[in-house]
Amino acid sequence: MNVQWYPGHMTKAKRMMQENIKLIDLIIELLDARVPLSSRNPDIDELGKNKARLILLNKADLADERCNDAWMEYFKARGCFVVKVNAKSGAGLKQIQPVVQEACREKIERDRRRGILNRPVRAMVVGIPNVGKSTFINSFAGKACTKTGNKPGVTKGAQWIKLNKQLELLDTPGILWPKFEDQQVGMKLAMIGSIKDEILNTEELALSLIRFLVQWYPESLEKRYTMADGIIAGTDPVAVLESVAKVRGCIVKGSQLDITKAAGILLEDYRSGRLGRITLEFPDIGNK
Ligand code: GDP
Numbered sequence: 698m699n700v701q702w703y704p705g706h707m708t709k710a711k712r713m714m715q716e717n718i719k720l721i722d723l724i725i726e727l728l729d730a731r732v733p734l735s736s737r738n739p740d741i742d743e744l745g746k747n748k749a750r751l752i753l754l755n756k757a758d759l760a761d762e763r764c765n766d767a768w769m770e771y772f773k774a775r776g777c778f779v780v781k782v783n784a785k786s787g788a789g790l791k792q793i794q795p796v797v798q799e800a801c802r803e804k805i806e807r808d809r810r811r812g813i814l815n816r817p818v819r820a821m822v823v824g825i826p827n828v829g830k831s832t833f834i835n836s837f838a839g840k841a842c843t844k845t846g847n848k849p850g851v852t853k854g855a856q857w858i859k860l861n862k863q864l865e866l867l868d869t870p871g872i873l874w875p876k877f878e879d880q881q882v883g884m885k886l887a888m889i890g891s892i893k894d895e896i897l898n899t900e901e902l903a904l905s906l907i908r909f910l911v912q913w914y915p916e917s918l919e920k921r922y923t924m925a926d927g928i929i930a931g932t933d934p935v936a937v938l939e940s941v942a943k944v945r946g947c948i949v950k951g952s953q954l955d956i957t958k959a960a961g962i963l964l965e966d967y968r969s970g971r972l973g974r975i976t977l978e979f980p981d982i983g984n985k
Pocket of ligand 1: 783
């Protein structure tokens with residue numbers, strides 16, 4: 698799903714978020730584990746101040762496991778609660794509940810002092826488009842849950858999904874806009890397929906990805922496109938893309954290489970995980 702953002706959308710999204718944030722105790726912020734910083738919304742800290750926060754590194758299955766661990770440490774060192782998950786398969790979801798209790802300990806203790814026992818934590822899922830919000834809500838809530846809140850026939854107001862005695866989830870996620878004004882961020886989000894690329898065309902985007910892969914994950918290219926070990930190092934990105942075109946038989950007009958098609962194949966191979974588990978930014982190196 699590619700979403701274009703205009704100032705009108707952003708104002709509306711922000712207003713909805715401000716309304717819904719009043720109803721909740723906890724923000725569950727989904728980030729894409731391949732680009733944890735680039736997939737963060739710059740306004741969430743301001744919007745979510747005074748609320749407990751849990752960060753989920755989603756699509757952890759597509760990201761480099763060593764980088765996942767490094768990002769977990771990064772966020773923990775900044776006082777955040779964080780869990781890595783795969784919303785699609787459900788991996789990691791079991792670890793969420795205890796961390797929610799920990800993240801909301803102040804609220805739970807405050808309730809207890811006031812004599813309010815067993816009031817569930819109310820949470821909202823937020824994140825940029827395509828980060829996996831709907832997938833997460835569906836798999837986390839599962840099919841067994843009941844919706845609470847509105848009486849039949851009354852459609853107004855928030856719908857809550859009752860997960861268990863301790864936790865209720867708002868059924869509509871908050872959509873945050875990305876920091877697309879930053880070119881580097883825009884490019885990485887385009888590489889993972891989360892935003893429509895307006896900065897570069899497919900070929901330029903693929904070439905940028907190749908440049909990155911040659912530096913950090915050369916073996917992923919060698920393996921996927923059956924290139925000899927070590928051949929990638931020092932190779933010009935255009936030559937790599939041409940090799941991909943040859944290996945994949947991207948030919949037009951009898952003999953010319955179809956570079957645009959090869960670029961599309963490479964990007965799709967990356968986005969789907971067929972190139973391996975690859976993280977595009979790393980905490981120690983910044984914009985890796
Ligand atoms: P939303 O726009 O944030 O609601 O994102 P969606 O829930 O529609 O997910 C966007 C795409 O990412 C879908 O194709 C999902 O199947 C996929 N997806 C979501 N979570 C994961 C995950 O943890 N791993 C992988 N590999 N794919 C995921």
